[in-house]
Amino acid sequence: MSIWTRIAIAVVIVAILAALPWFGSDVVVQFGISTLILAVLAQGWNIIGGYTGYASFGNSTFFGLGAYGVAIAMVQWHLPFWVGMVFGAAMAVAFAILLGLPVLRLKGHYFAIATLALAQVVAAIVSNIPLFGQNIGLVLPPLNNDAMFYELALALLVAATLTVAWLTRSRFGFGLIAIRENEEGAAVMGVNTTLYKVMAFALSGLFSALAGGIQAYWITFLDPASAFDISLNVKMIIMAVFGGPGTIFGPVVGAFVLSAISEVLSSEITSVAGLFFGIVVVAAVVLMPRGLADIIRHFRTSGWRYFIQNVKAHRI
Protein backbone atom coordinates (compact mmCIF):
# COMPACT_ATOMS: atom_id res chain seq x y z
CA MET A 1 0.00 0.00 0.00
CA SER A 2 1.34 3.37 -0.92
CA ILE A 3 1.37 6.16 1.62
CA TRP A 4 -1.53 7.91 -0.17
CA THR A 5 -3.80 4.84 -0.02
CA ARG A 6 -3.11 4.61 3.70
CA ILE A 7 -3.93 8.28 4.24
CA ALA A 8 -7.13 7.89 2.18
CA ILE A 9 -8.21 4.88 4.29
CA ALA A 10 -7.47 6.79 7.51
CA VAL A 11 -9.49 9.81 6.32
CA VAL A 12 -12.47 7.61 5.40
CA ILE A 13 -12.38 5.86 8.80
CA VAL A 14 -12.22 9.20 10.64
CA ALA A 15 -15.12 10.53 8.54
CA ILE A 16 -17.25 7.48 9.36
CA LEU A 17 -16.39 7.79 13.06
CA ALA A 18 -17.18 11.53 12.98
CA ALA A 19 -20.62 10.81 11.49
CA LEU A 20 -21.47 8.29 14.22
CA PRO A 21 -23.53 10.64 16.48
CA TRP A 22 -26.00 11.17 13.57
CA PHE A 23 -26.89 7.53 13.10
CA GLY A 24 -25.75 5.80 16.32
CA SER A 25 -27.90 5.43 19.43
CA ASP A 26 -27.15 7.29 22.68
CA VAL A 27 -25.58 4.18 24.17
CA VAL A 28 -23.25 3.79 21.20
CA VAL A 29 -22.19 7.45 21.39
CA GLN A 30 -21.48 7.18 25.13
CA PHE A 31 -19.48 4.00 24.56
CA GLY A 32 -17.69 5.92 21.78
CA ILE A 33 -16.73 8.78 24.08
CA SER A 34 -15.22 6.55 26.76
CA THR A 35 -13.42 4.45 24.14
CA LEU A 36 -12.01 7.54 22.41
CA ILE A 37 -10.79 8.94 25.74
CA LEU A 38 -9.06 5.64 26.53
CA ALA A 39 -7.59 5.60 23.02
CA VAL A 40 -6.15 9.10 23.57
CA LEU A 41 -4.61 7.90 26.85
CA ALA A 42 -3.13 4.84 25.14
CA GLN A 43 -1.77 7.01 22.34
CA GLY A 44 -0.36 9.50 24.85
CA TRP A 45 1.34 6.67 26.72
CA ASN A 46 2.68 5.42 23.40
CA ILE A 47 4.85 8.57 23.13
CA ILE A 48 6.72 7.99 26.40
CA GLY A 49 6.30 4.21 26.75
CA GLY A 50 6.19 2.98 23.16
CA TYR A 51 8.60 5.33 21.42
CA THR A 52 10.91 6.49 24.21
CA GLY A 53 10.89 3.14 26.03
CA TYR A 54 10.14 4.61 29.47
CA ALA A 55 7.32 2.54 30.98
CA SER A 56 5.37 5.25 32.78
CA PHE A 57 2.89 3.84 35.30
CA GLY A 58 1.90 7.36 36.31
CA ASN A 59 0.14 8.86 33.29
CA SER A 60 -3.10 8.81 35.28
CA THR A 61 -1.57 11.75 37.20
CA PHE A 62 -1.74 13.88 34.05
CA PHE A 63 -5.26 12.67 33.36
CA GLY A 64 -6.29 13.67 36.88
CA LEU A 65 -4.57 17.08 36.69
CA GLY A 66 -6.31 17.80 33.37
CA ALA A 67 -9.65 16.80 34.83
CA TYR A 68 -9.08 18.98 37.89
CA GLY A 69 -7.98 21.89 35.67
CA VAL A 70 -11.41 21.92 34.02
CA ALA A 71 -13.27 21.30 37.28
CA ILE A 72 -11.45 24.06 39.19
CA ALA A 73 -11.80 26.60 36.39
CA MET A 74 -15.52 25.92 35.93
CA VAL A 75 -16.64 25.32 39.53
CA GLN A 76 -14.32 27.49 41.63
CA TRP A 77 -13.55 30.32 39.21
CA HIS A 78 -16.64 30.23 36.92
CA LEU A 79 -14.55 30.33 33.75
CA PRO A 80 -15.47 28.69 30.42
CA PHE A 81 -14.60 25.09 29.60
CA TRP A 82 -11.77 25.82 27.18
CA VAL A 83 -9.93 27.95 29.77
CA GLY A 84 -10.12 24.94 32.07
CA MET A 85 -8.64 22.74 29.34
CA VAL A 86 -5.71 25.16 28.93
CA PHE A 87 -5.26 25.40 32.71
CA GLY A 88 -5.32 21.60 33.15
CA ALA A 89 -2.93 21.06 30.27
CA ALA A 90 -0.58 23.71 31.69
CA MET A 91 -0.60 22.02 35.11
CA ALA A 92 0.15 18.65 33.53
CA VAL A 93 2.98 19.97 31.36
CA ALA A 94 4.50 21.87 34.30
CA PHE A 95 4.27 18.71 36.42
CA ALA A 96 5.85 16.63 33.65
CA ILE A 97 8.79 19.03 33.33
CA LEU A 98 9.37 19.60 37.06
CA LEU A 99 9.15 15.93 38.05
CA GLY A 100 10.33 14.54 34.75
CA LEU A 101 13.79 16.06 35.27
CA PRO A 102 14.62 13.94 38.34
CA VAL A 103 12.40 10.92 37.64
CA LEU A 104 13.49 10.40 34.03
CA ARG A 105 17.03 9.81 35.28
CA LEU A 106 15.75 6.47 36.58
CA LYS A 107 15.58 3.44 34.34
CA GLY A 108 13.53 0.26 34.05
CA HIS A 109 11.72 -0.91 37.15
CA TYR A 110 12.79 2.15 39.09
CA PHE A 111 11.19 4.58 36.67
CA ALA A 112 7.99 2.52 36.48
CA ILE A 113 7.54 2.36 40.25
CA ALA A 114 8.59 5.97 40.87
CA THR A 115 5.86 7.15 38.49
CA LEU A 116 3.37 4.80 40.15
CA ALA A 117 4.30 6.23 43.55
CA LEU A 118 4.05 9.80 42.24
CA ALA A 119 0.50 9.12 41.09
CA GLN A 120 -0.42 8.06 44.62
CA VAL A 121 1.36 11.03 46.20
CA VAL A 122 -0.48 13.50 43.97
CA ALA A 123 -3.84 11.83 44.70
CA ALA A 124 -3.18 12.04 48.44
CA ILE A 125 -2.05 15.68 48.27
CA VAL A 126 -5.01 16.73 46.12
CA SER A 127 -7.48 15.18 48.56
CA ASN A 128 -6.16 17.62 51.20
CA ILE A 129 -6.39 20.86 49.20
CA PRO A 130 -9.64 22.87 49.57
CA LEU A 131 -9.33 24.34 46.04
CA PHE A 132 -9.51 20.78 44.67
CA GLY A 133 -12.65 20.03 46.71
CA GLN A 134 -10.69 17.73 49.07
CA ASN A 135 -12.19 14.26 49.39
CA ILE A 136 -15.75 15.42 48.71
CA GLY A 137 -15.08 16.19 45.06
CA LEU A 138 -16.37 18.84 42.67
CA VAL A 139 -19.68 18.86 40.79
CA LEU A 140 -19.49 20.51 37.37
CA PRO A 141 -22.38 22.24 35.59
CA PRO A 142 -24.05 19.57 33.44
CA LEU A 143 -24.05 19.86 29.64
CA ASN A 144 -26.33 17.40 27.84
CA ASN A 145 -24.53 17.29 24.53
CA ASP A 146 -22.91 13.90 24.04
CA ALA A 147 -22.35 14.56 20.33
CA MET A 148 -20.12 17.52 21.20
CA PHE A 149 -18.06 15.48 23.69
CA TYR A 150 -17.77 12.72 21.11
CA GLU A 151 -16.48 15.01 18.37
CA LEU A 152 -14.12 16.70 20.83
CA ALA A 153 -12.66 13.36 21.92
CA LEU A 154 -12.36 12.23 18.30
CA ALA A 155 -10.56 15.45 17.34
CA LEU A 156 -8.17 14.95 20.25
CA LEU A 157 -7.47 11.37 19.20
CA VAL A 158 -6.78 12.51 15.62
CA ALA A 159 -4.41 15.18 16.94
CA ALA A 160 -2.60 12.65 19.15
CA THR A 161 -2.31 10.14 16.30
CA LEU A 162 -1.01 12.82 13.90
CA THR A 163 1.58 13.78 16.54
CA VAL A 164 2.70 10.16 16.81
CA ALA A 165 2.79 9.89 13.00
CA TRP A 166 4.99 12.98 12.97
CA LEU A 167 7.29 11.27 15.50
CA THR A 168 7.99 8.43 13.04
CA ARG A 169 9.44 10.83 10.48
CA SER A 170 10.95 13.71 12.47
CA ARG A 171 14.31 14.34 14.04
CA PHE A 172 12.66 14.47 17.46
CA GLY A 173 10.95 11.10 16.95
CA PHE A 174 14.15 9.41 15.76
CA GLY A 175 15.88 10.84 18.82
CA LEU A 176 13.27 9.20 21.05
CA ILE A 177 13.60 5.84 19.26
CA ALA A 178 17.38 6.09 19.61
CA ILE A 179 16.94 6.64 23.35
CA ARG A 180 14.70 3.56 23.54
CA GLU A 181 17.16 1.36 21.69
CA ASN A 182 20.33 2.58 23.39
CA GLU A 183 20.37 5.64 25.56
CA GLU A 184 24.16 5.94 25.91
CA GLY A 185 24.50 5.47 22.16
CA ALA A 186 21.95 8.18 21.50
CA ALA A 187 23.81 10.58 23.80
CA VAL A 188 27.07 9.83 21.98
CA MET A 189 25.38 10.56 18.66
CA GLY A 190 24.52 14.03 19.91
CA VAL A 191 20.92 13.55 21.10
CA ASN A 192 20.18 15.77 24.07
CA THR A 193 18.63 12.83 25.93
CA THR A 194 17.40 14.77 28.98
CA LEU A 195 15.64 17.39 26.86
CA TYR A 196 14.12 14.79 24.53
CA LYS A 197 12.88 12.59 27.37
CA VAL A 198 11.32 15.50 29.25
CA MET A 199 9.68 16.76 26.04
CA ALA A 200 8.26 13.29 25.32
CA PHE A 201 6.98 13.06 28.92
CA ALA A 202 5.37 16.51 28.64
CA LEU A 203 3.80 15.69 25.26
CA SER A 204 2.44 12.46 26.66
CA GLY A 205 1.12 14.39 29.67
CA LEU A 206 -0.47 17.05 27.46
CA PHE A 207 -2.71 14.58 25.62
CA SER A 208 -3.58 12.68 28.80
CA ALA A 209 -4.55 15.97 30.51
CA LEU A 210 -6.79 17.07 27.64
CA ALA A 211 -8.49 13.66 27.71
CA GLY A 212 -9.00 14.14 31.46
CA GLY A 213 -10.55 17.56 30.87
CA ILE A 214 -13.12 16.15 28.44
CA GLN A 215 -13.87 13.28 30.82
CA ALA A 216 -14.44 15.67 33.77
CA TYR A 217 -16.91 17.90 31.89
CA TRP A 218 -18.67 14.85 30.41
CA ILE A 219 -19.08 12.95 33.70
CA THR A 220 -19.70 16.29 35.59
CA PHE A 221 -18.31 14.87 38.83
CA LEU A 222 -14.75 14.60 40.02
CA ASP A 223 -13.12 13.26 43.18
CA PRO A 224 -9.53 12.14 43.85
CA ALA A 225 -10.38 8.44 43.66
CA SER A 226 -11.87 8.67 40.17
CA ALA A 227 -9.46 11.31 38.81
CA PHE A 228 -6.26 9.53 39.89
CA ASP A 229 -7.50 5.98 39.39
CA ILE A 230 -4.36 3.80 39.41
CA SER A 231 -6.03 1.08 37.33
CA LEU A 232 -6.36 3.61 34.51
CA ASN A 233 -2.60 3.27 34.04
CA VAL A 234 -2.91 -0.45 33.50
CA LYS A 235 -5.79 0.07 31.08
CA MET A 236 -3.94 2.53 28.87
CA ILE A 237 -0.76 0.47 28.95
CA ILE A 238 -2.43 -2.82 28.13
CA MET A 239 -4.34 -1.16 25.30
CA ALA A 240 -1.12 0.22 23.84
CA VAL A 241 0.74 -3.05 24.35
CA PHE A 242 -2.15 -5.14 23.03
CA GLY A 243 -2.29 -3.09 19.85
CA GLY A 244 1.45 -2.67 19.42
CA PRO A 245 3.59 -0.16 21.32
CA GLY A 246 5.79 2.06 19.20
CA THR A 247 3.45 1.95 16.19
CA ILE A 248 1.15 4.71 14.91
CA PHE A 249 -2.20 2.92 14.95
CA GLY A 250 -1.48 0.05 17.36
CA PRO A 251 -2.63 1.79 20.57
CA VAL A 252 -5.81 3.09 18.88
CA VAL A 253 -6.71 -0.33 17.51
CA GLY A 254 -5.87 -1.92 20.87
CA ALA A 255 -8.14 0.55 22.69
CA PHE A 256 -11.04 -0.04 20.28
CA VAL A 257 -10.74 -3.85 20.32
CA LEU A 258 -10.31 -4.18 24.10
CA SER A 259 -13.07 -1.66 24.90
CA ALA A 260 -15.46 -3.48 22.57
CA ILE A 261 -14.71 -6.90 24.09
CA SER A 262 -14.92 -5.48 27.61
CA GLU A 263 -18.25 -3.75 26.81
CA VAL A 264 -19.78 -6.94 25.41
CA LEU A 265 -18.55 -8.96 28.38
CA SER A 266 -19.76 -6.48 30.98
CA SER A 267 -23.25 -6.41 29.46
CA GLU A 268 -23.36 -10.23 29.38
CA ILE A 269 -21.62 -11.11 32.65
CA THR A 270 -21.32 -7.89 34.62
CA SER A 271 -19.10 -8.86 37.51
CA VAL A 272 -16.21 -10.35 35.56
CA ALA A 273 -15.40 -7.42 33.23
CA GLY A 274 -12.50 -6.36 35.47
CA LEU A 275 -11.31 -9.92 35.81
CA PHE A 276 -11.26 -10.14 32.03
CA PHE A 277 -8.79 -7.28 31.83
CA GLY A 278 -6.37 -9.07 34.10
CA ILE A 279 -6.61 -12.30 32.14
CA VAL A 280 -6.09 -10.48 28.83
CA VAL A 281 -2.99 -8.81 30.23
CA VAL A 282 -1.49 -12.13 31.31
CA ALA A 283 -2.39 -13.92 28.06
CA ALA A 284 -1.24 -11.04 25.86
CA VAL A 285 2.16 -10.77 27.57
CA VAL A 286 2.78 -14.51 27.24
CA LEU A 287 1.45 -15.08 23.72
CA MET A 288 1.88 -11.78 21.88
CA PRO A 289 4.37 -9.56 23.71
CA ARG A 290 4.76 -7.24 20.72
CA GLY A 291 1.05 -6.64 20.11
CA LEU A 292 -1.48 -7.00 17.29
CA ALA A 293 0.70 -4.99 14.88
CA ASP A 294 3.45 -7.62 15.15
CA ILE A 295 0.96 -10.47 14.65
CA ILE A 296 -0.30 -8.91 11.42
CA ARG A 297 3.29 -8.60 10.24
CA HIS A 298 4.37 -12.16 11.08
CA PHE A 299 1.24 -14.29 11.15
CA ARG A 300 1.28 -14.78 7.35
CA THR A 301 4.69 -16.39 7.42
CA SER A 302 4.57 -18.42 10.61
CA GLY A 303 0.82 -18.99 11.23
CA TRP A 304 -0.18 -20.38 14.60
CA ARG A 305 3.43 -21.24 15.35
CA TYR A 306 3.84 -17.48 15.94
CA PHE A 307 2.45 -17.82 19.48
CA ILE A 308 4.58 -20.86 20.28
CA GLN A 309 7.67 -19.05 19.00
CA ASN A 310 6.92 -16.12 21.31
CA VAL A 311 6.62 -18.41 24.32
CA LYS A 312 9.80 -20.29 23.40
CA ALA A 313 11.75 -17.07 23.00
CA HIS A 314 11.15 -15.87 26.55
CA ARG A 315 10.68 -18.93 28.74
CA ILE A 316 13.42 -20.49 30.77
Added chain:
Amino acid sequence: MDLLAQVLINGILLGGLYAIMALGLALVWGVLNIVNLAHGAFIMLGAYLAWHLYHYLGIDPFLGLPITAIVMFGVGYAVQRGILNLIVRAPMFNTLLITFGIEVVLTYLAQLAFSADFRTINPSYAGSNIAVGPVVIPTVRLAAFGVAIALTVAMWLFLLRTKLGRAIRATAQNLVAARLYGVEPRHLYAMTFGIGIGLAGVAGGLYGTVSQINPYIGATLTAKCFAIAIIGGLDNPLGVIVGGLVLGIIESLAILYIGATFGDVASFGVLVLVLIVRPSGLLGRTA
Protein backbone atom coordinates in the same frame (compact mmCIF):
# COMPACT_ATOMS: atom_id res chain seq x y z
CA MET B 1 7.49 13.77 74.96
CA ASP B 2 5.43 10.75 76.01
CA LEU B 3 3.42 11.16 72.85
CA LEU B 4 6.57 11.17 70.74
CA ALA B 5 7.88 8.04 72.49
CA GLN B 6 4.54 6.32 71.93
CA VAL B 7 4.54 7.28 68.24
CA LEU B 8 8.10 6.05 67.82
CA ILE B 9 7.20 2.72 69.44
CA ASN B 10 4.19 2.41 67.15
CA GLY B 11 6.38 3.21 64.16
CA ILE B 12 8.95 0.58 65.14
CA LEU B 13 6.28 -2.09 65.67
CA LEU B 14 4.71 -1.21 62.32
CA GLY B 15 8.17 -1.25 60.76
CA GLY B 16 8.79 -4.86 61.74
CA LEU B 17 5.59 -5.86 60.00
CA TYR B 18 6.59 -3.83 56.95
CA ALA B 19 9.93 -5.64 56.89
CA ILE B 20 8.38 -9.08 56.52
CA MET B 21 5.94 -7.74 53.95
CA ALA B 22 8.81 -6.51 51.78
CA LEU B 23 11.08 -9.52 52.38
CA GLY B 24 9.37 -11.72 49.77
CA LEU B 25 9.29 -8.92 47.22
CA ALA B 26 12.98 -8.18 47.70
CA LEU B 27 13.89 -11.88 47.44
CA VAL B 28 11.99 -12.38 44.18
CA TRP B 29 13.30 -9.14 42.76
CA GLY B 30 16.90 -9.87 43.67
CA VAL B 31 16.96 -13.46 42.39
CA LEU B 32 14.47 -13.53 39.52
CA ASN B 33 14.74 -9.86 38.49
CA ILE B 34 10.94 -9.69 38.56
CA VAL B 35 9.32 -6.80 40.42
CA ASN B 36 6.20 -8.60 41.51
CA LEU B 37 3.42 -6.01 41.36
CA ALA B 38 1.03 -8.71 42.61
CA HIS B 39 2.97 -9.03 45.88
CA GLY B 40 0.47 -6.92 47.82
CA ALA B 41 -2.39 -8.97 46.40
CA PHE B 42 -0.69 -12.14 47.69
CA ILE B 43 -0.38 -10.49 51.11
CA MET B 44 -4.12 -9.78 50.88
CA LEU B 45 -4.80 -13.44 50.03
CA GLY B 46 -2.70 -14.57 52.98
CA ALA B 47 -4.68 -12.26 55.25
CA TYR B 48 -7.97 -13.74 54.02
CA LEU B 49 -6.62 -17.25 54.45
CA ALA B 50 -5.67 -16.52 58.06
CA TRP B 51 -9.06 -14.88 58.61
CA HIS B 52 -10.88 -17.99 57.36
CA LEU B 53 -8.70 -20.30 59.41
CA TYR B 54 -9.54 -18.26 62.49
CA HIS B 55 -13.26 -17.71 61.90
CA TYR B 56 -14.29 -21.09 60.53
CA LEU B 57 -11.79 -23.48 62.08
CA GLY B 58 -10.99 -21.47 65.21
CA ILE B 59 -7.24 -21.66 64.61
CA ASP B 60 -5.34 -18.92 66.45
CA PRO B 61 -3.97 -16.40 63.91
CA PHE B 62 -0.38 -16.89 65.11
CA LEU B 63 -0.61 -20.71 65.23
CA GLY B 64 -2.24 -20.66 61.79
CA LEU B 65 0.74 -18.88 60.20
CA PRO B 66 2.58 -22.09 59.18
CA ILE B 67 -0.56 -23.33 57.39
CA THR B 68 -0.93 -19.99 55.60
CA ALA B 69 2.74 -20.05 54.66
CA ILE B 70 2.59 -23.59 53.23
CA VAL B 71 -0.58 -22.95 51.22
CA MET B 72 0.75 -19.68 49.85
CA PHE B 73 4.08 -21.34 49.04
CA GLY B 74 2.16 -23.84 46.89
CA VAL B 75 0.27 -21.02 45.16
CA GLY B 76 3.51 -19.16 44.48
CA TYR B 77 5.28 -22.27 43.18
CA ALA B 78 2.39 -22.96 40.79
CA VAL B 79 2.21 -19.36 39.54
CA GLN B 80 5.94 -19.26 38.79
CA ARG B 81 6.06 -22.72 37.23
CA GLY B 82 2.88 -22.26 35.20
CA ILE B 83 3.02 -18.61 34.12
CA LEU B 84 6.04 -16.56 35.12
CA ASN B 85 8.64 -19.08 33.96
CA LEU B 86 7.25 -18.49 30.46
CA ILE B 87 8.33 -14.85 30.45
CA VAL B 88 11.43 -14.80 32.63
CA ARG B 89 13.62 -13.79 29.69
CA ALA B 90 11.15 -11.24 28.28
CA PRO B 91 11.89 -7.49 28.59
CA MET B 92 11.47 -6.06 32.09
CA PHE B 93 8.37 -4.16 31.02
CA ASN B 94 6.50 -7.37 30.17
CA THR B 95 7.19 -8.85 33.59
CA LEU B 96 5.75 -5.70 35.19
CA LEU B 97 2.64 -5.93 33.04
CA ILE B 98 2.05 -9.62 33.67
CA THR B 99 2.36 -9.28 37.44
CA PHE B 100 0.02 -6.29 37.27
CA GLY B 101 -2.40 -8.53 35.38
CA ILE B 102 -2.12 -11.17 38.10
CA GLU B 103 -2.77 -8.46 40.69
CA VAL B 104 -5.98 -7.45 38.91
CA VAL B 105 -7.13 -11.08 38.66
CA LEU B 106 -6.43 -11.79 42.35
CA THR B 107 -8.17 -8.59 43.48
CA TYR B 108 -11.30 -9.39 41.48
CA LEU B 109 -11.34 -13.02 42.56
CA ALA B 110 -11.03 -11.90 46.19
CA GLN B 111 -13.86 -9.43 45.69
CA LEU B 112 -16.07 -12.15 44.20
CA ALA B 113 -15.20 -14.71 46.86
CA PHE B 114 -14.98 -12.57 50.01
CA SER B 115 -17.05 -9.43 49.10
CA ALA B 116 -15.69 -5.92 49.55
CA ASP B 117 -16.45 -5.73 53.30
CA PHE B 118 -13.73 -4.86 55.78
CA ARG B 119 -12.57 -7.81 57.91
CA THR B 120 -10.37 -8.03 60.97
CA ILE B 121 -8.88 -10.99 62.79
CA ASN B 122 -9.88 -10.43 66.42
CA PRO B 123 -8.55 -13.06 68.81
CA SER B 124 -9.58 -12.76 72.48
CA TYR B 125 -6.27 -11.13 73.42
CA ALA B 126 -6.59 -8.45 70.70
CA GLY B 127 -7.23 -5.57 73.09
CA SER B 128 -4.58 -6.36 75.72
CA ASN B 129 -1.62 -4.07 76.29
CA ILE B 130 1.70 -4.01 78.09
CA ALA B 131 2.44 -0.73 79.86
CA VAL B 132 6.11 0.28 80.00
CA GLY B 133 6.24 3.50 82.00
CA PRO B 134 4.13 6.04 80.09
CA VAL B 135 4.23 4.02 76.86
CA VAL B 136 1.57 1.45 75.99
CA ILE B 137 2.56 -1.51 73.81
CA PRO B 138 -0.29 -3.50 72.20
CA THR B 139 0.42 -7.22 72.71
CA VAL B 140 -0.67 -8.29 69.24
CA ARG B 141 1.52 -5.72 67.53
CA LEU B 142 4.48 -6.73 69.68
CA ALA B 143 3.92 -10.39 68.80
CA ALA B 144 3.58 -9.59 65.10
CA PHE B 145 6.79 -7.55 65.33
CA GLY B 146 8.59 -10.44 67.02
CA VAL B 147 7.46 -13.01 64.45
CA ALA B 148 8.39 -10.68 61.60
CA ILE B 149 11.90 -9.98 62.88
CA ALA B 150 12.51 -13.64 63.78
CA LEU B 151 11.44 -14.80 60.31
CA THR B 152 13.53 -12.17 58.57
CA VAL B 153 16.64 -13.23 60.49
CA ALA B 154 15.79 -16.89 59.84
CA MET B 155 15.53 -16.09 56.15
CA TRP B 156 18.95 -14.46 56.25
CA LEU B 157 20.46 -17.56 57.85
CA PHE B 158 18.62 -19.79 55.37
CA LEU B 159 20.10 -17.95 52.40
CA LEU B 160 23.53 -17.92 54.00
CA ARG B 161 23.83 -21.48 55.30
CA THR B 162 21.54 -24.00 53.59
CA LYS B 163 22.14 -25.72 50.26
CA LEU B 164 18.91 -24.37 48.73
CA GLY B 165 19.70 -20.89 50.02
CA ARG B 166 23.14 -21.02 48.44
CA ALA B 167 21.66 -22.23 45.15
CA ILE B 168 19.23 -19.30 45.22
CA ARG B 169 22.03 -16.81 45.85
CA ALA B 170 24.20 -18.41 43.17
CA THR B 171 21.37 -18.11 40.64
CA ALA B 172 20.93 -14.46 41.51
CA GLN B 173 24.61 -13.85 40.82
CA ASN B 174 25.12 -15.91 37.66
CA LEU B 175 22.45 -18.14 36.15
CA VAL B 176 24.75 -19.84 33.63
CA ALA B 177 27.38 -20.75 36.20
CA ALA B 178 24.70 -21.98 38.62
CA ARG B 179 23.31 -24.23 35.87
CA LEU B 180 26.76 -25.69 35.28
CA TYR B 181 26.84 -26.66 38.94
CA GLY B 182 23.58 -28.58 38.61
CA VAL B 183 20.95 -26.03 39.59
CA GLU B 184 17.67 -26.73 37.78
CA PRO B 185 16.48 -23.16 37.10
CA ARG B 186 12.78 -23.88 36.45
CA HIS B 187 12.42 -25.61 39.80
CA LEU B 188 14.68 -23.18 41.62
CA TYR B 189 12.85 -20.11 40.28
CA ALA B 190 9.55 -21.65 41.33
CA MET B 191 10.99 -22.47 44.79
CA THR B 192 12.22 -18.87 45.18
CA PHE B 193 8.91 -17.38 44.10
CA GLY B 194 7.09 -19.86 46.33
CA ILE B 195 9.18 -18.80 49.33
CA GLY B 196 8.53 -15.15 48.47
CA ILE B 197 4.78 -15.73 48.31
CA GLY B 198 4.86 -17.88 51.45
CA LEU B 199 6.47 -14.94 53.25
CA ALA B 200 3.78 -12.67 51.77
CA GLY B 201 1.18 -15.07 53.20
CA VAL B 202 2.71 -14.86 56.68
CA ALA B 203 2.89 -11.07 56.36
CA GLY B 204 -0.79 -11.09 55.41
CA GLY B 205 -1.73 -13.19 58.43
CA LEU B 206 0.12 -10.76 60.70
CA TYR B 207 -1.33 -7.74 58.90
CA GLY B 208 -4.84 -9.09 59.48
CA THR B 209 -4.29 -9.11 63.25
CA VAL B 210 -3.21 -5.45 63.42
CA SER B 211 -5.21 -3.84 60.62
CA GLN B 212 -8.36 -4.13 58.55
CA ILE B 213 -8.34 -6.16 55.36
CA ASN B 214 -10.36 -5.83 52.17
CA PRO B 215 -9.67 -6.99 48.58
CA TYR B 216 -8.16 -3.63 47.55
CA ILE B 217 -5.29 -3.29 50.02
CA GLY B 218 -2.86 -4.96 47.59
CA ALA B 219 -1.77 -2.05 45.40
CA THR B 220 -0.81 0.25 48.29
CA LEU B 221 1.00 -2.57 50.08
CA THR B 222 2.98 -3.38 46.92
CA ALA B 223 4.10 0.22 46.64
CA LYS B 224 5.15 0.25 50.31
CA CYS B 225 7.04 -3.02 49.91
CA PHE B 226 8.80 -1.55 46.92
CA ALA B 227 9.76 1.53 48.93
CA ILE B 228 11.18 -0.68 51.69
CA ALA B 229 13.12 -2.83 49.24
CA ILE B 230 14.56 0.31 47.66
CA ILE B 231 15.59 1.81 51.01
CA GLY B 232 17.04 -1.46 52.26
CA GLY B 233 18.62 -2.68 49.05
CA LEU B 234 18.25 -6.17 47.58
CA ASP B 235 21.52 -7.72 48.68
CA ASN B 236 20.68 -8.67 52.22
CA PRO B 237 17.44 -9.66 53.98
CA LEU B 238 18.53 -7.63 57.00
CA GLY B 239 18.32 -4.53 54.80
CA VAL B 240 14.54 -4.83 54.69
CA ILE B 241 14.43 -4.59 58.49
CA VAL B 242 16.13 -1.21 58.23
CA GLY B 243 13.86 -0.23 55.34
CA GLY B 244 10.75 -1.33 57.19
CA LEU B 245 11.71 0.51 60.38
CA VAL B 246 12.56 3.70 58.46
CA LEU B 247 9.23 3.63 56.65
CA GLY B 248 7.21 2.74 59.74
CA ILE B 249 8.73 5.55 61.80
CA ILE B 250 8.45 8.15 59.02
CA GLU B 251 4.81 7.25 58.45
CA SER B 252 3.92 7.45 62.15
CA LEU B 253 5.71 10.79 62.53
CA ALA B 254 4.01 12.21 59.42
CA ILE B 255 0.61 11.18 60.75
CA LEU B 256 1.39 12.84 64.10
CA TYR B 257 2.91 16.09 62.85
CA ILE B 258 1.33 16.73 59.43
CA GLY B 259 -2.02 14.96 59.45
CA ALA B 260 -3.68 11.57 59.36
CA THR B 261 -4.03 11.44 55.59
CA PHE B 262 -0.35 12.20 55.01
CA GLY B 263 1.05 8.83 56.09
CA ASP B 264 1.06 7.46 52.56
CA VAL B 265 2.27 10.75 51.08
CA ALA B 266 5.28 10.63 53.38
CA SER B 267 6.19 7.05 52.56
CA PHE B 268 5.88 7.49 48.80
CA GLY B 269 7.64 10.83 49.01
CA VAL B 270 10.54 9.09 50.75
CA LEU B 271 10.48 6.43 48.04
CA VAL B 272 10.75 8.98 45.25
CA LEU B 273 13.49 10.89 47.09
CA VAL B 274 15.55 7.76 47.74
CA LEU B 275 15.15 6.67 44.12
CA ILE B 276 16.39 10.01 42.89
CA VAL B 277 19.33 10.26 45.26
CA ARG B 278 20.40 6.61 45.34
CA PRO B 279 18.70 4.36 42.77
CA SER B 280 20.36 1.22 44.14
CA GLY B 281 18.99 1.72 47.64
CA LEU B 282 20.31 3.43 50.73
CA LEU B 283 22.19 0.31 51.82
CA GLY B 284 22.62 -1.34 48.44
CA ARG B 285 25.69 -1.53 46.29
CA THR B 286 25.93 1.05 43.53
CA ALA B 287 24.80 -0.57 40.30
